[in-house]
Amino acid sequence: MSSDQPFITDESQVVTETRDARMTGQGDRFNSRLREAFGSSPFILTKFDKFLNWCRGSSMFMLQFGIACCSIEMMHTYAVKHDLDRFGSGVPRASPRQADVMIVPGTIVSKFAPRMKRVYDQMPEPKFVVGMGSCTISGGPFQEGYNVIKGAEEVIPIDIHVPGCPPRPEALVYGVVKLQERVANGEAAPVTVKPYELEEFSDLERDELVDKLTDQIDDDELVMRYNFADSP
Amino acid sequence: MSLERPDTTDDAAIERTPDELEALLGDLVVARDDHLNAPGFVIRPDTVQETLRTLKQQAGYDHLSVVSAQEYENRYESIYHLKKYDDPTQEVSVVVPADKDHPVSESAEPVFRTADWHEREAYDLIGVEYEGHPDLRRILLPETWQGHPLSMDYDKDRPQIATLPEHANPLEDHHKDEESDTMFLNIGPHHPATHGVLHLKTVLDGEQVVDVEPDIGYLHRSEEQMAQSGTYRHQIMPYPDRWDYISAGLLNEWAYARAAEDLADIEVPEYAQVIRTMGAEMCRIAAHMLALATFALDINGDFTATFMYAINDRERVQNLLEDLTGQRLMFNYFRLGGVVWDLPEDREAFFSDTRDFLDHLPESVEEYHNLITSNEIFQMRTIDTGILPPEVAKNYGATGPVARGSGVDYDLRRDDPYGYYDELDWDVVTEDGCDNFSRLLVRMREVEESAKIIEQCVDLLEDWPEDERNIQANVPRTLRPDDDAEIYRAVEGAKGELGIYIRSDGTDKPARFKIRSPCFSNLQTLPEMANGEYIPDVIAALGSLDVVLGEVDR
Numbered sequence: 001m002s003s004d005q006p007f008i009t010d011e012s013q014v015v016t017e018t019r020d021a022r023m024t025g026q027g028d029r030f031n032s033r034l035r036e037a038f039g040s041s042p043f044i045l046t047k048f049d050k051f052l053n054w055c056r057g058s059s060m061f062m063l064q065f066g067i068a069c070c071s072i073e074m075m076h077t078y079a080v081k082h083d084l085d086r087f088g089s090g091v092p093r094a095s096p097r098q099a100d101v102m103i104v105p106g107t108i109v110s111k112f113a114p115r116m117k118r119v120y121d122q123m124p125e126p127k128f129v130v131g132m133g134s135c136t137i138s139g140g141p142f143q144e145g146y147n148v149i150k151g152a153e154e155v156i157p158i159d160i161h162v163p164g165c166p167p168r169p170e171a172l173v174y175g176v177v178k179l180q181e182r183v184a185n186g187e188a189a190p191v192t193v194k195p196y197e198l199e200e201f202s203d204l205e206r207d208e209l210v211d212k213l214t215d216q217i218d219d220d221e222l223v224m225r226y227n228f229a230d231s232p
Numbered sequence: 233m234s235l236e237r238p239d240t241t242d243d244a245a246i247e248r249t250p251d252e253l254e255a256l257l258g259d260l261v262v263a264r265d266d267h268l269n270a271p272g273f274v275i276r277p278d279t280v281q282e283t284l285r286t287l288k289q290q291a292g293y294d295h296l297s298v299v300s301a302q303e304y305e306n307r308y309e310s311i312y313h314l315k316k317y318d319d320p321t322q323e324v325s326v327v328v329p330a331d332k333d334h335p336v337s338e339s340a341e342p343v344f345r346t347a348d349w350h351e352r353e354a355y356d357l358i359g360v361e362y363e364g365h366p367d368l369r370r371i372l373l374p375e376t377w378q379g380h381p382l383s384m385d386y387d388k389d390r391p392q393i394a395t396l397p398e399h400a401n402p403l404e405d406h407h408k409d410e411e412s413d414t415m416f417l418n419i420g421p422h423h424p425a426t427h428g429v430l431h432l433k434t435v436l437d438g439e440q441v442v443d444v445e446p447d448i449g450y451l452h453r454s455e456e457q458m459a460q461s462g463t464y465r466h467q468i469m470p471y472p473d474r475w476d477y478i479s480a481g482l483l484n485e486w487a488y489a490r491a492a493e494d495l496a497d498i499e500v501p502e503y504a505q506v507i508r509t510m511g512a513e514m515c516r517i518a519a520h521m522l523a524l525a526t527f528a529l530d531i532n533g534d535f536t537a538t539f540m541y542a543i544n545d546r547e548r549v550q551n552l553l554e555d556l557t558g559q560r561l562m563f564n565y566f567r568l569g570g571v572v573w574d575l576p577e578d579r580e581a582f583f584s585d586t587r588d589f590l591d592h593l594p595e596s597v598e599e600y601h602n603l604i605t606s607n608e609i610f611q612m613r614t615i616d617t618g619i620l621p622p623e624v625a626k627n628y629g630a631t632g633p634v635a636r637g638s639g640v641d642y643d644l645r646r647d648d649p650y651g652y653y654d655e656l657d658w659d660v661v662t663e664d665g666c667d668n669f670s671r672l673l674v675r676m677r678e679v680e681e682s683a684k685i686i687e688q689c690v691d692l693l694e695d696w697p698e699d700e701r702n703i704q705a706n707v708p709r710t711l712r713p714d715d716d717a718e719i720y721r722a723v724e725g726a727k728g729e730l731g732i733y734i735r736s737d738g739t740d741k742p743a744r745f746k747i748r749s750p751c752f753s754n755l756q757t758l759p760e761m762a763n764g765e766y767i768p769d770v771i772a773a774l775g776s777l778d779v780v781l782g783e784v785d786r
Contacts, residue, residue: 064424068451068782069477071428072522073561079543094424111374112421112429112450114396119422141470144461145454146381146388147373166561198396209391213376222396223376229389 049186056100056126057088057184060176063099063123064092068106070133070166082169089176096122101179103172104158107135107142108149114224117198120156128183130175131158134165141165150231154196155224195231196224247322248291257286268494268719270313270323277330280338281364284312284326288343292316293324296344296629297722298748300733301354303383308335308360312347313720313733313748317626317640320648320729325720330360339365346629349756357382357456372449372785382457414442417767421450425530425771428781432758434770441770444762446755448784455786459745464492464711465568468745473562475747476783479518479550480726482511482557485566490650491721491732492568495713501702502652503693504570509652510689511556511565513682514549517593519726520675520682521546523778527672528604530775531613538603545596548589555582568711570704575693586690593683597676605673614668618761618773621666628760629753632728633678634777637671639664644724656688668769668776675778710740720748727751727778747786751779 038044062084066074077084078092085091093099096119108116120129129152134140136152143150152158159182162175202219204210209225217223250271254261260283263274275283287293293314301310308330316322330337339362340347351362352371359380362368370377374394379386419425419432426432429450435443455471462468472484486508493500500508525542532538550560555576557565565572576582604610620630625638635642643660645653661677663670715738722731728750737743754777762770 065422066428068428068453069474069561072477072479076543076547080540081544081547096422107451107453109449109451109453110377110392110394111452114394115421115429115450118396141474142453142455142458144458146386146457147452147454168560201393201395204393207391209378209393212378213393216376217393217395223393224396226392226394228391 053186054184057180057182060089060128060180060183061098061100062089062092063096063102063119064094065102065119066105067108067112068135070105070135073166073169074103074105074132074172077169077172082173084173084176087173087177087180089180096120097124099123100126101128101130101176102156103130103132103176104136104152104156105132105166107140108152108155109145109147110149110224110226111147113149113155113196113226114198114222116152117155117196117224121198128179129156129158129160130172130179131161132172132175133167134163137161137163146228149196149226153194154231155194157194196226198222198224246292247319250324253287253291253324256291257283260286265325265327267325268717269721270325272311272325272327272718274327274329277328277337278363280312280326280328280340281343284314284340284343287314287324287326291324292318293322294626295320296340296346296350297720297729297731298733298746299340299347299350299354300720300744300746300748301358301360302735302744302746303358305384307332308337308358310337310351310354310360311718311733312340313731317642320642320644320722323720325718335360336363337361338363339368341365344629345627346753346756349752353752356380359383370449372452374449381454382460413437419770421447426774427526427779430755430774430779430781430784432770432774434767436767439766441762441765441767444759444770446758448755448781450785451781452785456745456747459488459747460742463740464496464713464742465707465709465740468492468742469566469568470562470564473564474782475749475786476519476725476727476730476751476780477561478522478726478780479546479553479561480515481561481563482508482515482553482565483519483723483725484730485563486512486651487721487723487725487730487732489566489568490723491719491734492711494721495717495719495734495736496568496707496711498569498705498707500570501705503696503701504703504705505652506689506692506696507556507571507575507703508566509656510686510693511553511563511571512651513685513689514553514556516682516726517679517686518546518549518553520679521549523675523726524600524604524672527775527778528610530771531610532604532607538600541596541599541603545593548592552582552586552589555585567704567707569707570702572703574701574703579694583690583694586686590683590687590690593679597680600676605669605676611669613768613772614672614776615665616667617765617769618668618776619666620757620761624760625757628757630728630757631750631753632725633671633674634728634754634757636660636662637674637776638666644722644729648722650723652689652692653685656685658684658688668772671776671778712736712738712740714738722748725750727780727783728754730783749783749786751777751781751783752786755779755784 139148139150142148160175160179201217201223261273265272295315297313310328312326356370415436417434421429421431431447433445472488473481521542525539528538557563622638713736718735720733722729731748733746734742735744761773
């Protein structure tokens with residue numbers, strides 16, 4: 001940094017400078033420590049991808065998505081004291097179409113998995129997922145449950161897992177910052193096998209169960225088929 | 233704690249002995265099957281309505297707490313746990329056995345409206361069919377589910393299919409006729425105002441609600457199965473924290489602790505009861521703060537001031553709870569027979585932190601009154617909207633702030649005392665408005681009452697002699713309650729009457745573990761409050777009910 005004076009503490013000086021700058025035109029108003037770091041050259045040379053990834057990682061829009069216990073800690077992470085906004089992962093958006101990042105905060109059960117997949121599909125690319133809590137890793141304390149999907153990764157790909165039951169807000173902040181780092185470095189999420197897909201009923205392989213349900217479900221209705229015997 | 237009920241003769245509710253009740257029911261009673269908490273009368277499956285109507289109208293049992301169903305080797309059984317709103321220590325169980333091959337039993341829905349959902353749940357999970365039920369379909373599991381998961385021959389590993397039918401075009405299919413312009417609208421299951429994964433199937437006529445039907449089960453994570461596969465002593469206690477997860481953990485743990493302690497006849501030391509009482513009321517404050525925060529969010533809009541203020545106060549009380557229990561949200565602090573450890577060292581610092589919080593609280597409550605209850609817009613949205621008359625609330629089995637906001641003076645901490653509540657000086661809060669505003673006021677005033685309770689507990693704990701600080705009773709390493717003992721016990725959770733029914737089978741795990749969730753009954757009242765109102769009132773009514781889906785779906 002070329003600036004000798006890191007901070008100007010005298011407020012009257014700031015006000016004067018700002019006013020002067022307005023009167024004389026552009027002046028120093030657009031100056032910044034970053035700008036000074038570049039020195040006399042107004043240009044930087046970088047790869048476009050790298051620049052774009054830096055932008056993506058620095059400003060992430062979260063999806064307001066509450067499922068279970070973890071969503072309470074997620075709310076605390078957004079709110080005062082922990083304030084996730086400090087890291088550029090701002091206030092949550094209610095619509096999936098405005099969001100980049102989905103935090104999955106809780107247990108996924110049979111009835112909800114198709115809906116979660118649908119919400120995930122509605123988010124625009126590129127999109128990222130933070131799995132919050134043990135339930136999204138393996139089903140957590142409810143792993144033995146007859147109705148519980150053994151981890152969110154059975155349904156959608158997950159970039160970062162934050163363990164805990166529930167994770168503390170600090171842990172979630174750490175997870176989100178790690179995700180931002182990865183995004184800024186252009187690291188892609190690992191390709192995962194998703195055993196449960198949303199598909200049309202007529203596309204399912206015919207078996208005993210499908211035959212039994214033919215009267216109840218239309219051919220073009222979207223369904224998700226769970227193989228609990230093969231789950232980890 | 234003794235299982236005998238105090239002999240109170242209120243003129244509104246004459247207490248009858250079990251024999252008098254049996255005489256009242258006459259030929260309807262086939263046999264006696266007494267539970268630890270109440271006399272139990274076995275009746276024939278086709279006389280359910282007659283029996284319940286007699287008990288309701290002639291003996292004053294006006295509160296159907298819960299319907300718990302289960303399967304035995306040779307029969308199915310539904311139990312109707314009845315109580316009185318005026319005196320919940322007067323209980324009676326109506327036991328209805330049903331045939332093993334064709335489990336059919338008469339529905340209680342025409343007598344108690346609340347039986348609607350409870351019987352649907354019993355049908356869904358156990359497989360008992362209720363004759364005369366208006367709408368008997370699955371409630372928690374997808375409609376295409378195969379088998380009844382808590383029945384004996386259920387195969388957990390079989391494949392299942394869940395559907396996503398919501399992509400149908402709602403505009404075309406839901407026109408009532410050529411002239412009408414009703415419209416079908418899905419609210420949820422992913423929606424910021426549903427407080428979790430609740431799905432409201434709403435039919436609108438213009439901007440007015442013609443019909444709203446809550447569709448639940450998006451967070452049904454088999455809590456009852458989890459409890460039934462855990463041992464009494466240690467493995468069940470972590471789960472109650474996750475039923476009502478709005479920081480009401482200790483209140484939920486108390487529900488299980490109370491039922492299991494009475495079942496196994498464990499006496500809790502007084503010192504532990506004071507700590508329990510203090511911790512539970514801290515949880516109640518935290519839970520009501522979040523109810524206030526999210527309600528303000530629903531009414532006032534985006535992430536605004538009230539939400540941040542209330543979360544700030546929640547952080548304070550969570551810090552105290554973290555000092556006490558070691559966790560922010562899932563405390564796992566109670567043990568059967570007491571609590572896991574004593575107050576944190578150094579005690580003086582903990583007491584002074586608690587007192588600081590209590591000193592600060594009146595100022596915060598004042599701030600909330602300035603921010604919301606005296607706000608004109610807020611009043612327009614909440615006063616005289618979402619009306620729930622007391623008789624309707626009772627018919628639906630509503631409890632907690634929802635019932636007290638309708639003027640029903642029912643609080644188990646006072647009416648069926650447990651812990652240290654009956655030694656302390658505090659009041660039950662009721663409001664007569666029956667609307668959204670009253671329910672909010674009840675919560676805000678309850679926060680102040682909880683603060684009074686905590687303050688008295690802190691005084692007691694400070695002066696407690698050092699050599700009498702007994703935090704746990706002597707409890708056997710493995711608990712095996714008597715074979716075929718049954719008990720239903722409830723405590724006043726943050727949302728209302730949170731009850732547990734346990735049947736033991738002589739092993740160290742419960743044979744049947746049924747959770748009576750207050751939110752489940754409270755949510756049932758939503759159509760009563762919302763039908764005919766405008767759509768923003770539905771959101772306000774839902775917010776004022778303060779349901780938590782973890783507890784509704786279990």
